[in-house]
Each structure stands twice: as structure tokens, then as C-alpha cells.
Amino acid sequence: xxxxxxxxxxxxxxxxxxxxxxxxxxxxxxxxxxxxxxxxxxxxxxxxxxxxxxxxxxxxxxxxxxxxxxxxxxxxxxxxxxxxxxxxxxxxxxxxxxxxxxxxxxxxxxxxxxxxxxxxxxxxxxxxxxxxxxxxxxxxxxx
Amino acid sequence: xxxxxxxxxxxxxxxxxxxxxxxxxxxxxxxxxxxxxxxxxxxxxxxxxxxxxxxxxxxxxxxxxxxxxxxxxxxxxxxxxxxxxxxxxxxxxxxxxxxxxxxxxxxxxxxxxxxxxxxxxxxxxxxxxxxxxxxxxxxxxxxxxxxxxxxxxxxxxxxxxxxxxxxxxxxxxxxxxxxxxxxxxxxxxxxxxxxxxxxxxxxxxxxxxxxxxxxxxxxxxxxxxxxxxxxxxxxxxxxxxxxxxxxxxxxxxxxxxxxxxxxxxxxxxxxxxxxxxxxx
Numbered sequence: 001x002x003x004x005x006x007x008x009x010x011x012x013x014x015x016x017x018x019x020x021x022x023x024x025x026x027x028x029x030x031x032x033x034x035x036x037x038x039x040x041x042x043x044x045x046x047x048x049x050x051x052x053x054x055x056x057x058x059x060x061x062x063x064x065x066x067x068x069x070x071x072x073x074x075x076x077x078x079x080x081x082x083x084x085x086x087x088x089x090x091x092x093x094x095x096x097x098x099x100x101x102x103x104x105x106x107x108x109x110x111x112x113x114x115x116x117x118x119x120x121x122x123x124x125x126x127x128x129x130x131x132x133x134x135x136x137x138x139x140x141x142x143x
Numbered sequence: 144x145x146x147x148x149x150x151x152x153x154x155x156x157x158x159x160x161x162x163x164x165x166x167x168x169x170x171x172x173x174x175x176x177x178x179x180x181x182x183x184x185x186x187x188x189x190x191x192x193x194x195x196x197x198x199x200x201x202x203x204x205x206x207x208x209x210x211x212x213x214x215x216x217x218x219x220x221x222x223x224x225x226x227x228x229x230x231x232x233x234x235x236x237x238x239x240x241x242x243x244x245x246x247x248x249x250x251x252x253x254x255x256x257x258x259x260x261x262x263x264x265x266x267x268x269x270x271x272x273x274x275x276x277x278x279x280x281x282x283x284x285x286x287x288x289x290x291x292x293x294x295x296x297x298x299x300x301x302x303x304x305x306x307x308x309x310x311x312x313x314x315x316x317x318x319x320x321x322x323x324x325x326x327x328x329x330x331x332x333x334x335x336x337x338x339x340x341x342x343x344x345x346x347x348x349x350x351x352x353x354x355x356x357x358x359x360x361x362x363x364x365x366x367x368x369x370x371x372x373x374x375x376x377x378x379x380x381x382x383x384x385x386x387x388x389x390x391x392x393x394x395x396x397x398x399x400x401x402x403x404x405x406x407x408x409x410x411x412x413x414x415x416x417x418x419x420x421x422x423x
Binding site for chain 2: 021022023025026027029030031032033034036037040041043044045047048084085087111113114115116117118119143
């Protein structure tokens with residue numbers, strides 16, 4: 001690419017003011033731009049090669065239980081350690097009292113990209129502190 | 144070059160260059176804002192195939208160099224100046240995309256590098272087109288003075304392809320392209336293809352927009368139609384198919400649906416190709 005203009009005149013003569021040649025400042029900025037483009041392409045290619053095709057691997061953890069006017073809010077974080085994005089991720093929670101389910105709640109996380117995390121919340125009308133709380137990921141679709 | 148840094152002429156050139164950067168930033172925002180505010184574009188940033196994203200960015204560079212030949216930030220003398228311009232607008236577009244996405248809260252902590260880089264790279268592509276076109280669309284200098292040689296036949300075809308990309312890139316990522324294709328019957332698809340062809344021809348040769356080509360008297364209409372409109376529409380369909388494929392919109396679809404979606408996306412593409420001389 002850099003050699004292709006070798007045959008043309010070396011410098012623009014002052015008699016052609018309409019044609020500007022590239023200033024050192026512009027070359028610096030162009031070099032940064034070029035570096036970024038090459039880095040981005042390299043990153044994507046390396047990512048594609050290094051990351052084998054893996055399904056989403058979602059882990060779920062409860063971050064807090066707070067009392068809100070609308071009920072008891074169980075905040076959670078889902079993290080995807082897998083190699084693909086999970087779309088329409090279904091998260092559900094149950095409150096049990098001595099083995100019997102007394103309340104359920106569910107929410108859908110639109111997208112959980114690979115190697116990323118998202119947060120959400122489930123609302124219950126009974127206090128989870130007094131009961132057995134369990135959250136789980138039910139399923140997802142491919143985007 | 145080192146002696147030129149100190150001269151007042153170089154300072155003037157740098158001031159003009161910085162103004163050009165500002166203009167490029169504005170152009171990147173004007174063209175990329177609809178996409179920066181489109182949900183599908185954020186999502187594609189992380190779930191589209193990284194190899195396709197890399198290919199898209201790699202192909203953007205020569206396209207920008209070509210656009211710089213015909214418009215661009217400034218009148219350029221040599222190919223390497225066009226390459227410099229292309230790299231500069233890519234940097235400007237990436238900055239514009241990163242800043243805007245961050246302010247919108249689309250880039251947050253907890254996102255992987257892959258997600259953040261993917262989102263910015265995807266938005267950089269349309270932004271860089273806008274930044275490159277900022278010169279020709281928002282530029283201060285009168286058009287006439289820097290009008291370059293009229294493009295050759297191949298240059299004309301390149302401009303049509305770029306014009307198609309310019310308009311269809313807005314719509315290719317959305318669900319609606321495939322949805323419209325599902326809703327249309329085969330007859331309606333064929334009709335849309337004919338309408339696109341007719342509009343393309345009319346836009347360039349009949350309506351006489353500024354920058355449109357007046358039909359030279361010695362060339363028969365059928366020849367122009369075959370050499371420019373038909374070939375142009377084939378390029379438009381190719382650009383549409385490529386855009387759909389890059390965004391993964393063709394994966395798993397039947398040939399009929401892929402063709403139909405290409406024709407749907409080819410409709411804005413055809414308008415873009417026909418008005419390329421106006422836009423670019």
C-alpha cells in the first residue's frame with residue numbers, strides 16, 4: 001500500500017495549492033487510527049480462533065435482599081463464563097416452607113453476552129429471610 | 144517534512160486539519176446517531192460473529208480510501224494521503240462512538256472487553272462513512288473548485304456501491320428487513336425489484352438532480368440502462384446480501400427468504416446508489 005504511489009511526483013509543488021499533502025500532525029493521528037484498526041481486527045480474529053465454540057455457561061448469585069414498598073426484592077447477578085451469548089435468559093426463584101413451594105417469581109434477562117454479567121431482581125410478597133430461597137436459570141434462546 | 148513544522152504555512156495547514164477533524168466528528172455523529180440509538184446495533188456488537196466483524200472493519204478501510212478519492216476531508220494528491228484520511232476518520236468515528244455509547248450507558252463496568260470492543264467497532268463503520276462524507280456534505284469550500292475528474296465507469300460503479308451501503312447500513316441490522324421479507328409474497332418481491340430498478344434509472348437520468356448525470360445524446364437509453372442501472376442494481380443486491388450476511392440475518396434461512404430480504408434491503412440500497420452522486 002505504501003509503495004503504490006512510488007511512481008508519482010514526490011512532493012506537491014506550491015503551484016498546486018488545491019492539493020494538500022499530509023501534515024506530520026495528520027500522520028500521527030492517522031498512525032493512531034491505523035494502529036487501532038489493526039488492533040481491533042487482530043483482537044476479533046484472535047478471539048474467534050482462541051475461543052472454541054462453547055455454549056453459554058451461566059452462574060447466578062444473589063447479591064442482596066431488600067424490603068421495598070412493592071415487596072421483598074431479591075437482587076441477583078448472572079454471569080456468563082461461556083463462549084456464546086444467551087438471549088431471553090429465564091431466571092426464576094422459589095420460596096419454600098418445609099419442602100412445599102409457597103411462592104414463585106420469574107424474570108427474563110434480554111441478553112447475557114459471553115464473559116459478561118448482568119443484574120436483575122425478583123420480587124416476593126413474603127420475607128425470604130423466614131423461608132428457603134432458591135434461584136435458578138431455566139433456559140435461554142440463541143440470539 | 145521536519146522543516147515544514149515550523150513554517151507558518153504548516154500551522155495554517157494544521158488549523159485547517161483540526162477544523163476538518165471537528166467536521167469529521169460532526170459527520171460521524173450525524174450519520175451514526177440513528178445506529179448509535181438502535182438496540183439491534185448494541186446487541187450485534189457482542190453477539191455477531193467476530194470474524195465477520197473483523198472482515199467488515201477490514202473492508203471499511205479500502206472503501207474509505209475510495210470515498211476519499213471522490214470526496215473526503217480535503218482535496219488529495221496521492222493515494223497515501225487518502226489512506227491517511229481514511230485512518231484519521233476511523234479514529235474520529237471510534238472516538239465519537241465510544242463517547243456517545245458511554246454517555247448513553249451502553250458501555251458499563253461488568254461488560255467484557257469483547258462486548259465493549261465489539262460495540263465500538265460496529266458503530267465505527269457507519270460513523271467513519273459519515274466522517275468521510277462530512278467533507279463533501281458539510282464542507283465550506285465551494286464544490287466547483289475541487290471537483291475532480293469525473294469518475295470513470297468503474298469509479299461510477301464504486302460510488303453506486305458506496306451509496307447503497309450508505310443507506311442500507313442503517314436498516315440492515317434491524318429485525319424489520321427480515322420481517323418485511325416474510326410478509327411479502329414472491330410476486331411482491333418481484334414487483335419491489337422492478338420498482339427499485341425503475342426508481343434507480345429515473346433518479347439518475349430522468350429527474351436531473353444536481354450531480355445526476357445528464358444523458359449524453361449519442362448513447363442510447365437501453366445502453367445506459369444495461370451498463371449503469373442494471374449493473375448498479377446487481378451491485379446493490381450484492382451489497383444488501385453482504386450486509387445481511389455480516390449481521391447474521393441470513394443464517395439458517397432458505398434461499399427464497401435470503402433473496403427476498405436482499406430485495407427488501409436493496410430498495411433503500413437502490414435509492415442510495417442512484418443518489419450516490421448527490422450524497423457522496
